[in-house]
Amino acid sequence: MDCIFCKIIKGEIPSTKLYEDDEFIVIKDVNPQAPVHLLAIPKEHFASVAELDDERAVVVGKMIKKLAEIAKEKGLDDGFRIITNKGKHGCQSVAHLHLHLLGGRQLDEKMG
Ligand code: 5GP
Ligand code: ZN
Numbered sequence: 001m002d003c004i005f006c007k008i009i010k011g012e013i014p015s016t017k018l019y020e021d022d023e024f025i026v027i028k029d030v031n032p033q034a035p036v037h038l039l040a041i042p043k044e045h046f047a048s049v050a051e052l053d054d055e056r057a058v059v060v061g062k063m064i065k066k067l068a069e070i071a072k073e074k075g076l077d078d079g080f081r082i083i084t085n086k087g088k089h090g091c092q093s094v095a096h097l098h099l100h101l102l103g104g105r106q107l108d109e110k111m112g
Pocket of ligand 2: 003004005006007045046095096
């Protein structure tokens with residue numbers, strides 16, 4: 001499948017990996033929007049939160065938990081943001097679900 005994140009998961013495209021288990025990986029974003037900008041990506045390919053079922057939702061919950069742990073390890077004591085984009089209006093550019101962790105600076109108050 002022609003999916004950048006599937007290729008990263010298979011090791012066909014290099015990435016800086018901070019965490020990996022059977023269900024997901026955490027990597028550095030190649031084009032960081034904040035001093036800390038990580039991506040949590042499930043190993044199963046599906047497009048977005050619109051494709052969640054109960055099983056996938058459990059994995060996404062684990063991804064959020066892991067990102068919060070990494071944020072603590074990285075000393076983001078003043079806070080951080082975890083987001084996921086969906087579709088054109090959400091500015092999703094890679095159609096394989098992923099969560100962004102952004103932190104290390106004051107983020108914009110406006111979410112849009
Ligand atoms: P989206 O816009 O879909 O929410 O986020 C996609 C993210 O993937 C972007 O922040 C972009 O910088 C990142 N990205 C795109 N291609 C690569 C890549 O090859 N490696 C890594 N590490 N990140 C990528
Ligand atoms: Zn994929």
